[in-house]
Amino acid sequence: MERQILHVDVNNAFLSWTAIDRLASGETLDIRTIPAVIGGDEASRHGVVLAKSMKAKEFGVKTGEPIYQARKKCPNLQVFQGDYASYQKHSNDLYQLLLEYTDQIERFSVDECFMDMTLFLHPNEKLIDKAYEINKRVKEELGFTVNIGVANNKLLAKMASDFKKPDRVHTLYPEEIKTKMWILPISELFMVGRKSIPKLAQMGIKTIEDLASQDEKMLIKRFGKHGKLMWEYANGIDQSPVVYEPEQPKCIGNSITLPEDIYNINRLNEVLLALSEQVAFRLRKHALKANVVSVQIKTKDFISYSHQKTLASPTNITKEIYETSKELLSNLHQNRGIRLIGIQTSKLVENEQMQLSIFDNTTNTKQEKIENVVNDLKKKYGYEVITRAGEMKVKNMINIREEKKE
DNA sequence: TCTGGGGTCCTAGGACCC
């Protein structure tokens, strides 16, 4: 039986949502109607474009590029800060509305959902009519627009939602692949990125049709598993299910671009403490422990390095993550000017409460108990309530963003 | 005032074991 899949994509999500928030708070200017972007703070070197208005797009402004560069293309560009708590709320509103149609919804990101409608369409209902209905309801009830892709698998639904924007519904059924998808440049294909485009171009592959008509074995030889994936996607092949049960994260990390290059390892260690605190807090919130801690740095010349360590036993304790990351950094640092520093934890395992009570009198467990108390307070009163003295200093120093909620 | 931050998945090479 053919699957009935929708992909719902919020148009210019961050910008649209900020536009709505501003209008709701009494502002009269709708920033969707002017050349505008949502971007980070340039003074602290977070200045990239996170979302753009259609007007800004007309000037060639691209998501991910430095605001500095975008302003050169578009001198009148207006820049607004993002509000991630608000974005999460709008995302939840959308999800609640979509739940009225199916409970098989995969939240692919804050502004994208896949919906499996296969079991939720009555015999006399058509998928595309549902798509138009959802499109209309979101606009009327939530105040922003979405593109919806209609297809028999996730890949084709996603490709379809990426066709002409905004506020559109597109189908991409097998018989339409040739006329709607194969004509596109390979750069438009999901999972063909910055590095693959020139390699494929060198092989004479420019369009998705070029890629689709290659020998699959040859692509596998050249690109490994990724070659197989690209070939299948070019041919519209994708069996992956809509994963609607929320899954535990496989890694948890925090990183920060520092407002200026730092050479002093003691200052870097202070940042590591703040990052450790956040990472450990999030691990505990998910009831997870990490087996591997890794530290990543990016030097002032934009080269990344990382070191990792497998722990003797998994942890979600700030102090352990901090001590491990400090050790990793000391092997990595070598007096380089550091632009970005981050901690990632991986090989996560469920935190079994039983295990705690068995080893009740170990130092770790005492420490865990303390941190659980801190944890509860944070959950109740918000992240900012309880912070270490050292961390406050770091916060002032590096001006960590307010956004701590998920 | 040039270049964010959160992820997932894959690969290659080395250590180690049988």
Place this chain on the structure above:
DNA sequence: TCTGGGGTCCTAGGACCC
């Protein structure tokens, strides 16, 4: 005392996504 081969785990780096 001239050197196989398979398997697993670990590590560093990289591609890609939003």
